[in-house]
Amino acid sequence: MGPSWDDLKRQLGKVEKPARYVGGELGAVRKDLASVDVAFALAFPDVYEVGVSHLGSLIIYSILNSLDFVACERVYMPWTDMEQLLKDKGWPLFSIESRVPLASFDIVGFSLQYELTYTNILAMLDLGGIPLRAEDRGDSHPLVIAGGPCAMAPEPLADFVDAFALGDGEELVVDIVRVYRDWKKEGASRRELLKRLAGVEGVYVPSLYEVVRDETGTRAVPKDLDGFRAPPVVRRRVLKSLEDAPYPDKPFIPLIPPIHDRAMVEIFRGCGQGCRFCQAGMLYRPVREREPETVDKLAREVLKHSGYDEVSLVSLSSADYGFIKEAVSRLLRKDPCGARVSLPSLRVDSFSVGLAEMLGSSATSGLTLAPEAGSQRMRDAINKRVTEEEVLEAAESAFSAGYSHIKLYFMIGLPGETDEDVLDIARLASRIREIGRKMGKRPTVVVSVSGFVPKPHTPFQWEPAVPPDELKRRQRLLRNALRGPGLEFRYHDAELSALEAVFARGDRRLGAALEAAFRKGCRFDAWPDQVRFEAWAEAFRETGIDPAGYAYRERPRDEVFPWDHLSSGVRKAFLWREREKSREALTTWDCREGRCTGCGICGDFGVAVRLAGGRKGPSFEAGR
Amino acid sequence: MRVRAVYEKGDRVRFLGHLDVGRCLKLALRRAGWPVEMSQGFSPKPKISVYAPLPVGVAGHREYFDAVLSGRPDIGALARTLASSLPEGFALHELYPVGDGEPPFEETVKASLYSVDMEGVEPEAIRRALDAFLKASQVLFDVVRPNEVKTVDLRPFVLGVGEPEEAGADRVVLDMTIAHDKGRTVRPQWVIASLAEFGLNADPREAIIDRRKIIFE
Numbered sequence A: 001m002g003p004s005w006d007d008l009k010r011q012l013g014k015v016e017k018p019a020r021y022v023g024g025e026l027g028a029v030r031k032d033l034a035s036v037d038v039a040f041a042l043a044f045p046d047v048y049e050v051g052v053s054h055l056g057s058l059i060i061y062s063i064l065n066s067l068d069f070v071a072c073e074r075v076y077m078p079w080t081d082m083e084q085l086l087k088d089k090g091w092p093l094f095s096i097e098s099r100v101p102l103a104s105f106d107i108v109g110f111s112l113q114y115e116l117t118y119t120n121i122l123a124m125l126d127l128g129g130i131p132l133r134a135e136d137r138g139d140s141h142p143l144v145i146a147g148g149p150c151a152m153a154p155e156p157l158a159d160f161v162d163a164f165a166l167g168d169g170e171e172l173v174v175d176i177v178r179v180y181r182d183w184k185k186e187g188a189s190r191r192e193l194l195k196r197l198a199g200v201e202g203v204y205v206p207s208l209y210e211v212v213r214d215e216t217g218t219r220a221v222p223k224d225l226d227g228f229r230a231p232p233v234v235r236r237r238v239l240k241s242l243e244d245a246p247y248p249d250k251p252f253i254p255l256i257p258p259i260h261d262r263a264m265v266e267i268f269r270g271c272g273q274g275c276r277f278c279q280a281g282m283l284y285r286p287v288r289e290r291e292p293e294t295v296d297k298l299a300r301e302v303l304k305h306s307g308y309d310e311v312s313l314v315s316l317s318s319a320d321y322g323f324i325k326e327a328v329s330r331l332l333r334k335d336p337c338g339a340r341v342s343l344p345s346l347r348v349d350s351f352s353v354g355l356a357e358m359l360g361s362s363a364t365s366g367l368t369l370a371p372e373a374g375s376q377r378m379r380d381a382i383n384k385r386v387t388e389e390e391v392l393e394a395a396e397s398a399f400s401a402g403y404s405h406i407k408l409y410f411m412i413g414l415p416g417e418t419d420e421d422v423l424d425i426a427r428l429a430s431r432i433r434e435i436g437r438k439m440g441k442r443p444t445v446v447v448s449v450s451g452f453v454p455k456p457h458t459p460f461q462w463e464p465a466v467p468p469d470e471l472k473r474r475q476r477l478l479r480n481a482l483r484g485p486g487l488e489f490r491y492h493d494a495e496l497s498a499l500e501a502v503f504a505r506g507d508r509r510l511g512a513a514l515e516a517a518f519r520k521g522c523r524f525d526a527w528p529d530q531v532r533f534e535a536w537a538e539a540f541r542e543t544g545i546d547p548a549g550y551a552y553r554e555r556p557r558d559e560v561f562p563w564d565h566l567s568s569g570v571r572k573a574f575l576w577r578e579r580e581k582s583r584e585a586l587t588t589w590d591c592r593e594g595r596c597t598g599c600g601i602c603g604d605f606g607v608a609v610r611l612a613g614g615r616k617g618p619s620f621e622a623g624r
Numbered sequence B: 001m002r003v004r005a006v007y008e009k010g011d012r013v014r015f016l017g018h019l020d021v022g023r024c025l026k027l028a029l030r031r032a033g034w035p036v037e038m039s040q041g042f043s044p045k046p047k048i049s050v051y052a053p054l055p056v057g058v059a060g061h062r063e064y065f066d067a068v069l070s071g072r073p074d075i076g077a078l079a080r081t082l083a084s085s086l087p088e089g090f091a092l093h094e095l096y097p098v099g100d101g102e103p104p105f106e107e108t109v110k111a112s113l114y115s116v117d118m119e120g121v122e123p124e125a126i127r128r129a130l131d132a133f134l135k136a137s138q139v140l141f142d143v144v145r146p147n148e149v150k151t152v153d154l155r156p157f158v159l160g161v162g163e164p165e166e167a168g169a170d171r172v173v174l175d176m177t178i179a180h181d182k183g184r185t186v187r188p189q190w191v192i193a194s195l196a197e198f199g200l201n202a203d204p205r206e207a208i209i210d211r212r213k214i215i216f217e
Helices: A007-016 A056-067 A080-087 A115-127 A168-184 A190-198 A279-283 A292-306 A324-334 A355-361 A376-381 A386-398 A419-438 A468-482 A494-504 A512-520 A535-544 A547-551 A572-585 A601-605 B018-032 B075-083 B123-135 B190-196
Strands: A036-042 A069-076 A107-111 A143-147 A163-165 A209-214 A219-221 A265-266 A309-314 A340-342 A368-374 A405-412 A442-452 A487-491 B002-009 B048-050 B061-067 B090-098 B109-119 B141-144 B150-153 B158-161 B171-179 B208-216
Touching: A007 A080, A036 A056, A036 A168, A036 A219, A056 A107, A056 A168, A056 A265, A107 A115, A107 A168, A107 B158, A115 A512, A143 A168, A163 A168, A163 A190, A163 A355, A168 A190, A265 A292, A279 A535, A292 A309, A292 A324, A292 B018, A309 A324, A324 A340, A324 A355, A340 A355, A368 A386, A376 A419, A386 A405, A386 A419, A405 A419, A405 A468, A419 A442, A419 A468, A419 A487, A442 A468, A442 A494, A468 A487, A468 A494, A494 A512, A494 A535, A494 A547, A512 A535, B002 B075, B002 B141, B018 B075, B018 B090, B075 B090, B109 B190, B123 B158, B123 B190, B141 B190, B171 B190
Parallel strands: A036 A069, A036 A107, A107 A143, A143 A163, A265 A309, A309 A340, A368 A405, A405 A442, A442 A487, B061 B208
Antiparallel strands: A209 A219, B002 B061, B002 B090, B048 B061, B109 B171, B109 B208, B141 B150, B158 B171
16 A cells, blocks of 8 residues: 555655645646546656646546546655655555556556656656566556557557557547456456457557567567457558647646646647657647637636636647637737737747737746758758748747747758758857847847757668767857857756767667666656666666667668557658758758648548638548 | 635644745636636736645644635625635634724744654653753854755744653654744744754654644744
8 A cells, every 4th residue: 555644744854846746736637546437647757747748648637527327546756765665654646636656546647748758657666566577467467558748659668568559649548547447447468458459440469469670670460369360560540630629628726836837739630830859749639729719718617717817829830820820819808807919939920919918918027039051052951941030030029028048959960961050050059149139238148058959750860860979069050159248148957968869769678778767766867856867777788778879870771670569650751851842951841731742641640730710720631 | 805714724734935935826716606806917817815834744733825716705605605615724713804993913923832743762862952042142054955055043933842752652842932023934844954953853843733723922
């Protein structure tokens, strides 16, 4: 059992931020676990404040708890001090709501948002009393599943996870718990459960596939199990429309501030921009917009329920929403308390003067723009279709709307990048500072630079990452060019990007290295003050893994990838075409403009771009 | 109109810090639809004052906050809406208007009465250590903060301690009255930690501490 409240509270004074572990949030759901058919633990492999801000988890939590035969509770990765406390007291990792061990749930479902949370997943299984390896789990153990973007290239986790859920979770998670409930009632074998799950569209059961490695690459081939074979290609689930999808308009409200401490409404899913480095832009196609009336209704509902005075209209590129100005102005206008509105992920091209002014009147923080690359040639190569004039105009609008602090996101280490391209980042930042000064401001321009990591299912999946030493040289180049008042330079740890690059395109062999790193105590690898690179280096060495081969190797065109049996809906041929265009710095349009780009999803998956207000999306062109 | 609320930071929310409590109250007041006035300036904030901060881990049975409201809303209705908007663990005990002529809250606070609940200590051992503590002319204690270490004399702040009572096997509960001096005070945990130099072996982090009430001038 987990600790009693009296035992727990006597110990929590020993850890940082103990409120992470006690729950009691307004709107949290606590059902009697013994009276439901399926007890589901929604597990987030990062700290509480990060996990409670994750919209996808809020959606799944609310859907599962709306089913009368399911109880869904939450569990987050305990910080290192709490992990130690659990071990010292001999307590298992327990759920927030009912304080019961992870191992007592029927299903444990992990959210896979980022590769550098993988050691936390192993730690959570271990602390929860669940055998790490799927093959070591028996009928008395929970089914361990995982969903989220990393589930689309999950081979490094294949040894530890029973089933991966690919794509939009709204319907898929319901299918999974139904299959589980029926199986549990029949009392059939665990193998039978896995086979049945493999029959659900969007579920990938890695133990039903054999990994074949040859000169063409690494492929996962369905095993022949007495005549049963899992599908050779598993397709991601895609919601046809967001408009009818359930939305958590009464989310639980944490008692300590989450990293995003405001109401959230998802205004659309998917992105049509087609930036070639961006995995989310490929993985969540096609664009499906919510109607502005629905956005407004949901926003008011969440604001009223939560007590927040700020709402974030979230998506992959919020300024691209067809009714963005209307949505923002309605929320600013109608609410008598004056709700503030924030937009994450602003694109610089569609960012208009009007929008800047609207937000400026309610904004508390600075403005973030993401040109991603400094030179036009590089922006064209990555298909970030924005001109320097547009960036400068956007900055000017922001200054005139009252902002004085502008943050710019860039990547370095992009395919084909030269030193000139890197230096153009500094030139662009200086020009923005000049504009601010001419307008009588004392501007601060923050240049935030991350290292490019090639991701599966993107046009850059064939490209090598740039090794840390070279990345650091380019960072120094940029830092030297960015000196001066009003210019700030921030950058991500180059070694972290390298580790991410290994696991992003990893295969099943990496499971051994992952487990070794976990055994050596690696946790919170995404946290620069926690990651232990020496331990990772040892783990790779001991398990015979050459990390460079995963991160820095350019793949030939016809290589079979360890994720090729998982289909996002975007065809590999399209991705290759985009990669070739990138080499020539040729851009590709956004299909919302009316012309199909031929990525393949609409025809192959029977879905369509859905624009709000009855606007016509592109007509799918077969045979492109 | 300024109103004062007497509320409870209960057992379930004892691990919230002072800022967390303020955030929870602010959200609850918005849910309750209270017409809280906003401050002027670039980033307006609701006019709410949460008094006499409690540290993380300490519950409070009768805590206080003020809110400045526009108009003269009905107190009974305000109390009902707030009571139903508070998260589990909080409760509203009293609500009443406060006149403009009242002295600042913090100046009126004389002391806090705490109950301290400890496990694994003998009543006799704690009695002896407390006696020695009370006989000392000063008890210096190092408060370790992230960027500094501050030494405070705990002795003058401890106005009195009650008789340690056994509360079940291996468990002792005692009262402790700690002074406030122009907003300055000390934590009961520090007092327990300082008892080490008087021969008590107890982990102050394992003590469960509740502020039973705030004592006014």
